[in-house]
Amino acid sequence: MKELTANTLKEQILKKLITDKGRDVKEATSKDIYYVLASIVNEEVKQRWFQTRKKYKDEKYKEVYYLSMEFLIGRLLESNLLNCGMLEEAKEALEQIGFDYVEVFAQEHDAGLGNGGLGRLAACFLDSLASLNYPGHGFGIRYRYGLFEQRIIHGNQVELPDYWLTDPYPWETRKEEEAVVIQFHGDVHMHKRNDGALEFEYQNTDKVMAVPYDIPVVGYENDTVNTLRLWSAESIFQNNTDTLEEHKQFYRDLDHEHSIEQISGFLYPDDSSYEGKELRLKQQYFLVSASIQNILKHFKLNNKMSLRHLAEKVVIQINDTHPSLAIPELMRILMDEEGFSWEKAWKVTTNVFAYTNHTTLSEALETWSMEMMQNLLPRIYMIIDEINERFCKGIWFDHEELREKIPELAIIAHDRVHMARLAIVGSFSVNGVARIHTEILKKQEMKTFYNLFPDKFNNKTNGITHRRWLLQANPKMADLITDVIGPQWIKRPKQLISLLKHSNDSALLEKFDQVKHENKKVLANYIHQHLGITVDERSIFDVQIKRLHEYKRQLLNIFHVIYLYNELKENPNQDMTPRTFIFGAKAAPSYHLAKEVIKLINTVASIVNYDPVVKDRLKVIFMENYNVSLAEKIIPAADISEQISTASKEASGTGNMKMMMNGALTLGTMDGANIEIHDLVGDQNMFIFGLTADEVLNYYQHGGYHARDIYNTDDRVKRILDQLNQGEFGAHNIEFKDIYYNILYHNDPYFVLKDFEAYLETHELAERAYRDRMTWLNMSVTNIAYSGKFSSDQTIQEYATDIWKIKRV
Incomplete structure (x- = not known):
């Protein structure tokens, strides 16, 4: 924003109070001022946002996509004012109209998109990508409820719903025209084409619409604004209730719609029951399927080249094991929708994905029931099974000394699907997040994988913005x-x-x-x-x-x-x-x-x-x-x-x-x-x-x-x-x-x-x-x-x- 002074910002605030809120400064609340100021910042940010996207498209930059189940971004008004070079002027303008800037900034609810260090790291990384002028974006889920709002009653932790979206969230833009469809359950039918290639057809699937909401990620005092895209799960059924049977179907659909909304309902739903575990698995596939579909569509629009060259323009970072299903999902699309052979699809996939491991704790290294995966994601399970079969055969024939280690290397073992193993096998890079952590991965927790793939492992110590x-x-x-x-x-x-x-x-x-x-x-x-x-x-x-x-x-x-x-x-x-x-x-x-x-x-x-x-x-x-x-x-x-x-x-x-x-x-x-x-x-x-x-x-x-x-x-x-x-x-x-x-x-x-x-x-x-x-x-x-x-x-x-x-x- 050129020639910005506290006085010009004050004038904009006073003008927008009238046009947006229909009241003058004497009637305004701190919340009114918050929304007005956010609107002014958004006007500035959206210009830079458009120009950034245009530049990436015109100059065909290679872009990184950061897939994470958490983005703990905190409040954005003060941060965006700082990065836009408007913070001191905003504080002074607020003081001139009689408002405490601390009180105004406090009107923003922390976004309920993360829990701990994993999500905060993702937020810091997005900030640094934009501030260093790197083309990089985040993909996550737009949870309606955060982890929970904690209250201490008689010394005990009591969990209350964290409905952080009670008030409109001024930083998000709904992009319904870019929604994609995700499929769960159903039947997979295999056909052999005349040329001998296999085709797969899905029937009786449960379809869910993933609607993107975009949040700008503003670089510090530069013109770069990257994107955090969050997916919201919504129903795709149409309401038509002309007959009694259709009325009954309508209420069945309402129940179904409620189950769909649960996918983006809660950050980390309780997984102590089968239903809770299945919902967590649904969330993970929902995130990666929507994101991979979106990345491929973006690549096709911006590049006049075959998807065989995807790795030249796209790199996808998996933040911990939660988004590991992105690997078989990319394989599925390349083979089933784009006609790639297994070998060509696998070459593309393993040159696109990089994996960050965040823990050596066994309970945090996710595994899923084989039966649950087959039921919920039948085609994805078939692909994981094939990845596992080929990987284990490779060990058997090429590494005789490791044959007895196959059960601890196999992606599917003892009726469980091991997500960290899938991430290692399907990525070109595996990094720890501190020097000692990486050494423990290499010498203890993932020693056999390190012996197999020594060139994949590296360290990237975490950082903060x-x-x-x-x-x-x-x-x-x-x-x-x-x-x-x-x-x-x-x-x-x-x-x-x-x-x-x-x-x-x-x-x-x-x-x-x-x-x-x-x-x-x-x-x-x-x-x-x-x-x-x-x-x-x-x-x-x-x-x-x-x-x-x-x-x-x-x-x-x-x-x-x-x-x-x-x-x-x-x-x-x-x-x-x-x-x-x-x-x-x-x-x-x-x-x-x-x-x-x-x-x-x-x-x-x-x-x-x-x-x-x-x-x-x-x-x-x-x-x-x-x-x-x-x-x-x-x-x-x-x-x-x-x-x-x-x-x-x-x-x-x-x-x-x-x-x-x-x-x-x-x-x-x-x-x-x-x-x-x-x-x-x-x-x-x-x-x-x-x-x-x-x-x-x-x-x-x-x-x-x-x-x-x-x-x-x-x-x-x-x-x-x-x-x-x-x-x-x-x-x-x-x-x-x-x-x-x-x-x-x-x-x-x-x-x-x-x-x-x-x-x-x-x-x-x-x-x-x-x-x-x-x-x-x-x-x-x-x-x-x-x-x-x-x-x-x-x-x-x-x-x-x-x-x-x-x-x-």
């Missing part, structure tokens, strides 16, 4: 950094390293301290306003915000809190730096033990926060309904970043990067990207403790760890577990027995007790360091300086160069 997580979320810190080293870091984040030259400047460190204190004060006010709890903004803000899972070990964190509480009760006059422990986490609705940990955290909080002996030296805060917008409030205020997963279990982590970039110091295990943070900043600028990945894997393989031995020899551990078992932290004495039994009778599967003493000692070192303010601030600035390496711009540059082979526009 510094535009949202520093420039937008922490503007005062960003301004201070710009004052010190200039604005070049915004487009070249590695230039944050220039801060190192100033890390001993006491006057500058005082300014950093002042910004951090202001951020802590803002968060403390938010906590008081929403939870009614007063926290000391000069206390250590110790933060653990992430999905609630046993391997992430929120339990270890709350055990430490209980230990500190016990110590204060026994010695109320001891010298201890005040601490505020801040948790944010959702547990999967069916994950009983994770929900018990949430209950424990809230129960401990209800005791600790109101104990007069403790006073203000210890506070425990659980922030309900953790999401992107809440993270943007918490992260700039964090002093300590808890990254305490059981070593070898966290593939990468990105919360560690976000808090590092905002000056928090990592307290964590040598796991995931913590190792790469450690490589940069060293022992002297973070706090490392606990078992290594090799030690953990050795215990899993050979045994030798006995949790009960620690219980019997460490009085601190014994006291905490006995307090859980005997009801001291609960309404009755069976409240937390499941946690107690999981630790002692299931032998502490994530080594909470094993790492407990080292964790306590490391926290004492952190407290001692915090008391020396200049040393702490030097460590903090050092972390910010090195954080540019973890910008998603760097990660996307590596993907673009090493895997996708795409060029900047």
Whole structure:
């Protein structure tokens, strides 16, 4: 937008209030202002969006398509204003007409399109693709309901529907004319043509219409606007009720329509029943079938060449195993609709797909019932079966030394379809998301596949967009950094390293301290306003915000809190730096033990926060309904970043990067990207403790760890577990027995007790360091300086160069 000033933007807002809302500024609400401002931004964005699409088409760029079941994009108004170069003018214009920009931006509901790191990574990647002028787009599902809205009632997690589309979503554009049809169930009939080739005909299928909704992905201060396309499942039946029978059919169709809408109804529906599992499988095929059909149609429109050359213009990145069915779906279309032979279709397919693995956890490496796949997707199952047959025969004849390994390599084995194996076999690239994660894939979890396909495996350490997580979320810190080293870091984040030259400047460190204190004060006010709890903004803000899972070990964190509480009760006059422990986490609705940990955290909080002996030296805060917008409030205020997963279990982590970039110091295990943070900043600028990945894997393989031995020899551990078992932290004495039994009778599967003493000692070192303010601030600035390496711009540059082979526009 040329010659934009706060005054011209104010005039546009006032004019649009009248034309769009029929009211003047005195009658307007914050929500009215939000929609008006979003409309103004959209007018600017849509011009750039059209020009970007036209440029890609005219100049025939190779494009990357990122397939993901999650895109955790957060709120877009502030982000789009920032990327369009309009943010400061918008803030000033809002102030001139008497509105608080924070209140206006807060009118936007976080889009319910993701849950955790997987979805946030996808969102950061799309941001970087557009900001680096790469032709790249996302494909996902337009869920009507997000995972769930979390409420804490009597300490328990309660799940409420997250209907994020209650109000119109101003950033999406419905493209009904580009809808495609998806087919489930039915019969497959095979015919042999005169030339001997096989033809396949589908009959009695359940047809679903996939309608696209497009969201612009705005590059930072450039003219690139890429697309996030989300698919909505809708019925294709027509209402015609002239007769009684047609009335009956109409109501049957209504039931059928409801079942269709469920496909894009919920992010991760409960899969504890057969129907729930089938719905998840439907969602996955719905996403990939709609996306592949769309990609091929786009290719044909824009390129006068055969689909044999698809890989020259198209690369498709599979984000984790969920979209793996894209591989047989492309095979199906190439063979059944385009007349390709198996060999030609397979050559095209295996040159188009690249696969990102996000986990070594066996429960996250998806498998599906063979029977369910045959019933729901009969043609897709036939193709997977053929892929498997040819793959296993290849091993049998070409790799005699691996014959006995075929059951652990086969895509279909023991009546299960293994999606990670399908993704590896059908892709030209397989990447992990942190150096240690990739090494574990190569040497442990996928060792035999690595031996078969060593050239496929590579590492691409995850990243975060510094535009949202520093420039937008922490503007005062960003301004201070710009004052010190200039604005070049915004487009070249590695230039944050220039801060190192100033890390001993006491006057500058005082300014950093002042910004951090202001951020802590803002968060403390938010906590008081929403939870009614007063926290000391000069206390250590110790933060653990992430999905609630046993391997992430929120339990270890709350055990430490209980230990500190016990110590204060026994010695109320001891010298201890005040601490505020801040948790944010959702547990999967069916994950009983994770929900018990949430209950424990809230129960401990209800005791600790109101104990007069403790006073203000210890506070425990659980922030309900953790999401992107809440993270943007918490992260700039964090002093300590808890990254305490059981070593070898966290593939990468990105919360560690976000808090590092905002000056928090990592307290964590040598796991995931913590190792790469450690490589940069060293022992002297973070706090490392606990078992290594090799030690953990050795215990899993050979045994030798006995949790009960620690219980019997460490009085601190014994006291905490006995307090859980005997009801001291609960309404009755069976409240937390499941946690107690999981630790002692299931032998502490994530080594909470094993790492407990080292964790306590490391926290004492952190407290001692915090008391020396200049040393702490030097460590903090050092972390910010090195954080540019973890910008998603760097990660996307590596993907673009090493895997996708795409060029900047």
